[in-house]
Amino acid sequence: MEVTTNFSDEDAAAMVAELRGTFTSGKTRSYEWRISQLKGILKMMEDNENEIVDALRSDLNKPAFESVLYEISMLKSSCKVALTELKHWMKPEKVKTTIVAFPSSAEIVAEPLGVVLVISAWNYPILLSLDPVVGAIAAGNAVILKPSEVSPATSSLLAKYVGQYLDSSAIRVVEGAVSETSALLEQKWDKIFYTGNGRVAHIVMTAAAKHLTPVVLELGGKSPVIVDSDVNLKITARRIIAGKWGCNNGQACISPDYVITSRDFAPKLIDALKRELERFYSLEPLESNDLSRIVNSNHFDRLVRLLDEDKVVGKIVHGGHRDKSKLKIAPTLLLDVPHDSLIMNEEIFGPLLPIVTVDKLKESYDMIASRTKPLAAYLFTNNKTLKNEFVRTVSAGGLVINDSAIHLAVHTLPFGGVEGSGMGSYHGKFSFDAFSHKKGVLYRSFLGDAPARYPPYTNGKMNLLKALFGGSILGILRALIGLVGCRSYPKKKSE
Numbered sequence: 001m002e003v004t005t006n007f008s009d010e011d012a013a014a015m016v017a018e019l020r021g022t023f024t025s026g027k028t029r030s031y032e033w034r035i036s037q038l039k040g041i042l043k044m045m046e047d048n049e050n051e052i053v054d055a056l057r058s059d060l061n062k063p064a065f066e067s068v069l070y071e072i073s074m075l076k077s078s079c080k081v082a083l084t085e086l087k088h089w090m091k092p093e094k095v096k097t098t099i100v101a102f103p104s105s106a107e108i109v110a111e112p113l114g115v116v117l118v119i120s121a122w123n124y125p126i127l128l129s130l131d132p133v134v135g136a137i138a139a140g141n142a143v144i145l146k147p148s149e150v151s152p153a154t155s156s157l158l159a160k161y162v163g164q165y166l167d168s169s170a171i172r173v174v175e176g177a178v179s180e181t182s183a184l185l186e187q188k189w190d191k192i193f194y195t196g197n198g199r200v201a202h203i204v205m206t207a208a209a210k211h212l213t214p215v216v217l218e219l220g221g222k223s224p225v226i227v228d229s230d231v232n233l234k235i236t237a238r239r240i241i242a243g244k245w246g247c248n249n250g251q252a253c254i255s256p257d258y259v260i261t262s263r264d265f266a267p268k269l270i271d272a273l274k275r276e277l278e279r280f281y282s283l284e285p286l287e288s289n290d291l292s293r294i295v296n297s298n299h300f301d302r303l304v305r306l307l308d309e310d311k312v313v314g315k316i317v318h319g320g321h322r323d324k325s326k327l328k329i330a331p332t333l334l335l336d337v338p339h340d341s342l343i344m345n346e347e348i349f350g351p352l353l354p355i356v357t358v359d360k361l362k363e364s365y366d367m368i369a370s371r372t373k374p375l376a377a378y379l380f381t382n383n384k385t386l387k388n389e390f391v392r393t394v395s396a397g398g399l400v401i402n403d404s405a406i407h408l409a410v411h412t413l414p415f416g417g418v419e420g421s422g423m424g425s426y427h428g429k430f431s432f433d434a435f436s437h438k439k440g441v442l443y444r445s446f447l448g449d450a451p452a453r454y455p456p457y458t459n460g461k462m463n464l465l466k467a468l469f470g471g472s473i474l475g476i477l478r479a480l481i482g483l484v485g486c487r488s489y490p491k492k493k494s495e
């Protein structure tokens with residue numbers, strides 16, 4: 001078991017040096033080592049499901065249903081995809097070459113980057129910690145994981161079990177907060193994969209810049225939901241609820257942050273949301289065991305501040321109850337809060353859902369574009385034109401039509417943000433790619449050495465090479481005829 005405390009810059013440097021030694025030895029590159037470590041993660045999840053569920057309950061009061069499905073099962077599925085696909089991912093990819101390099105063959109070889117750092121967040125502390133590690137291992141890297149101190153029970157469980165199930169000469173956990181993370185960020189890494197808020201992302205990127213280290217930043221933002229009137233209302237309400245309150249009580253990076261709908265349709269949507277919320281969480285949602293609590297009192301106070309801002313008072317149309325002693329806030333709907341309110345300008349990351357009305361849904365596009373690009377954007381409609389328009393117009397990390405948050409489970413799609421919601425992506429093959437360098441390799445032989453590329457330079461040679469770069473067969477033939485016709489390459493007067 002490897003729990004790190006009082007972790008200094010020197011400790012960090014020593015640990016990175018040790019892991020670099022392992023990486024340099026070539027151990028992590030072998031297919032067999034990668035497979036054994038991926039199986040180790042799978043076994044870690046299988047053997048310790050109950051303990052993990054308990055830790056998540058202790059950190060977040062996360063319902064066992066959500067812990068088993070959205071943390072453990074999703075992680076296991078990610079391991080299984082990597083185990084099944086790894087051979088194929090590692091295989092050099094043959095690619096065409098160009099006539100300029102004729103004769104030749106070419107391939108792209110994926111090579112591991114080296115020693116990488118994963119810094120994760122508290123809201124899905126198992127998945128967000130180990131899913132990037134799956135990618136790092138699959139790609140053949142050594143990795144240090146720094147889980148979030150905001151979910152301490154899960155962090156200590158990760159430290160305990162990573163030490164027990166995985167190869168500690170190449171995979172380590174460093175527990176801790178700002179000082180430990182700062183010590184780690186002082187080191188030279190081959191990639192930093194950070195999940196969390198945008199403020200710390202600046203710190204991470206500044207540290208990475210010192211060593212020209214590439215980064216993946218998995219951040220958040222205000223993910224909008226546009227709801228058209230041409231929908232199945234009950235399913236729409238249920239799927240918005242599943243992506244919002246059903247995902248850690250709104251404390252998820254891709255949870256719907258606000259809804260945009262037409263003025264006429266809003267009352268119907270609100271009624272449907274209320275009806276389904278009551279069905280799912282009863283009339284006493286603060287007592288429901290199916291809702292996570294707010295992670296800590298800082299976040300509780302932050303959410304209450306959004307709810308109690310003067311300009312927002314009177315806008316609650318459902319919920320609004322809270323209990324600080326239990327860190328619980330009821331699912332809350334607000335209608336037409338002012339655009340300059342805090343709740344419409346900060347990422348909510350909790351159980352509050354403002355509904356904004358517009359005369360025409362087309363106004364949504366400007367509203368979304370006026371903010372930082374979100375991590376996700378959702379549209380509910382049966383209208384084909386609207387779907388096409390939405391996909392063409394809205395820029396976000398990812399889009400979902402007629403559901404919310406579920407794209408996270410589709411490993412064939414890249415998961416990541418754009419602009420303020422992050423950079424880079426992962427999941428499935430994209431995780432392997434995130435931790436690999438794609439090395440282009442061109443194979444030539446000593447046959448077919450073309451004299452045209454060598455001095456003395458002439459117009460004839462230049463015309464031939466220009467034609468080769470241009471790729472037109474006719475152009476190449478013309479240039480060849482020209483070249484044959486001026487074997488002695490006489491210089492023109494003008495040259």
Ligand code: NAD
Binds near residue numbers: 203417
């Ligand atoms: P957090 O408080 O757990 O912080 C994330 C990590 O940053 C932690 O490991 C923490 O120790 C470290 N950290 C904090 N302050 C630091 C500092 N000064 N210097 C160095 N490291 C520091 O999590 P959070 O930031 O509250 O997470 C919530 C945010 O993360 C939201 O914006 C959410 O949308 C986003 N998020 C994104 C994803 C995604 O996959 N894109 C997933 C989850 C959360």
